[in-house]
Amino acid sequence: MNTHQHAQPAPVGGPLFTTATFICGVLIAVMVAVLVTRFIFGLGAVTNLNDGYPWGIWVVVDVVIGSAFACGGFSVAMLVYIFNKGQYHPLVRPALLASLFGYTLAGVGVMFDLGRYWNFWHIFWPTYANPNSVMFEVALCISAYIIVMWIEFSPVFLEKFGLRDAKKKLNKVLFFVIALGTLLPMMHQSSLGTLLVVMGTQVNPLWQTPVVPLLYLLSAITIGYGIVLFESCVAASAYRRQIEMHLLQPMARVMLGVLAVFLVVRIGDLVLRGAFGHAFAPTLEAFVFWLEMLLFAAPLLLIGNAAARRNPARMFVAGVAIMLGGIFLRLNGFLIGYDTGPGWTYFPSIAELLVTIGIFAIEVLGYIIITRRFPVLPRAEAAH
């Protein structure tokens, strides 16, 4: 693609059997053991799910939060191809790779949670599908997006295996794939928030609002940039490469802009609906609300001026703060601020946590294997 200024993507190389990949392997094996139990004895055998909290971390963390964390590809691709900021091109492939894993595993994770998974295809079957259902729209869009993302990422494999003709053909229609790959996450990231609306008064007014789709979309975009900050720093340190500060600095400005819009909508909505009072009640919900707000406001304080954005540590922490803010926005709406009446409690079981950790381990393992063997990260002069 670009040959003038950007370093071409190239495999990082190096061994595949390391301490990190071994630990990932062990965590994945543990997850498989839990899942065997789950599929033989039912959800109750391994999870703390109950009828007051029918959705636990397998839905809220693995799917709702996991897919938002996988928005790096979408956020960066939008910057490069829609807003024509070509200088960010080297960030596209690594971000897309992380997104690919995040979404694919969110899709796989759903199957662990579905009580009657063998009927899953009904969602795509016209006689069963219910277009009024928010879940229907989410499932359809996420499935379509997973396919679109594999196509978007396929040049990496085509390059590796030297399939030039196929890559050329794909390049001719890539603009449409990219357009779809921008539309679909907009649709389902907003709808993941809309899932809350039908739950009505069971969701605390701090998180139950008709503008919830806009909040989830804006926050997903900022999380996408936050993840890129985070990943760039981690990949640079793990592979001993230089951090692409010249790209991350202007990207962080874009992130702060979207974040500011998010905060205006978030606070404006609370004030207009008259729900702000709930934030001052002596409740756990009010506490986690302020925690969430603090995490979303932190990047503005940490890297608000250009000098601060030259500091990689501050950029890293700002990225982490945005990610945590996104975690809390979603945990708060779906679990902490979700109340079905007295007598119901939920905290994930060890087995549930092990599955979520196992899914994360697959992502890390896949990222290591693919970046070491396939042309994803920009070819860089080693920093050491």
Added chain:
Amino acid sequence: MASRRDFLRGCLAGGAVAATVVPTPAVARDTLQRPPEALGLLYDATLCVGCQACVAACKQANDNPAEFNALDKLWDTPLDTSGDTFNIIKMYRHGTMTTKDTEENGFAFMKTSCMHCADPSCVSACPVTAMFKDPVTGVVGYDPDACIGCRYCVAACPFGIPKYQYDSPTGQIGKCELCRERYADGHYSACAEVCPTGATLFGRTSDLLVEAKRRLNLQPGKWTMMPRGRLPAPDETAEQAALWKAPRDQHYEAQVGNYVRHVYGETEYGGTQVLKLSAVPFVKVGMPDLPPRSSAATSETIQHSLYGGLLMPLAVLGALTFVARRNVVADDDGERNDQGGQ
């Protein structure tokens, strides 16, 4: 020049983002109303004696296993509705519990089972139409063969009614279906059929609402005729009455309760087909305070504003394709792209 073009393009794409997520009220979906022939129950808590005959009859009618919560494991002792218990009588207790149907130092009963909403959250939530509302009777039914087990219905219901069987590898959703499978055999809802005091009464919701209002308009403590089992429509013919096996007239004389001046289910979420009367405030006996607008209506208004006829997504896709095409082509040439569009 390039910067102005990019700015315009940016606005176009930004507008597209806004368009996908800001609902317009043009396709507002109103709260659905009960069908005219809607079937339901009237539960009068002041007539209930807490005998739990309805709980046992419900188990039998739905072929559900017993749930043991007592040490001896002899009797079915469910503590709440569950994937295996679709109906239960709960008890309100306060202070010395001296007087029935009194908020202070009293006790009261309350039936917990599906309310068969006019505009059910579970039906709106279900992605595969496993939860469905009969267009004639309005009964909210469940089809396990369609269900994917996502439990969105469990999460959505404001009454906490659909329940999942977590202890089974092939768990289903369990909920009251108003015994819709029994009508063809001349049986109506088992809970109403066995109720000895008429506390649970089966009938058309429109007739049940008239009966509920009649009771509200009577002097508390006064003796009046209370129907039992089934409340026939005022214009019911002998032929229609003969469709049911239980005897038609099972009236008896009972005292009018000291009701809260509200028929629960008349307006909640657009109305429910199961109606309730109580002497203790409804919130205290576990019935949530709900607005007349259903959350299903709000949710579907948002969804259809954004995705109705796929108009908005296709328009946004068109705009994105147009913009992406220019930028990706430039990208391929490796020319304009390097200027970075700043």
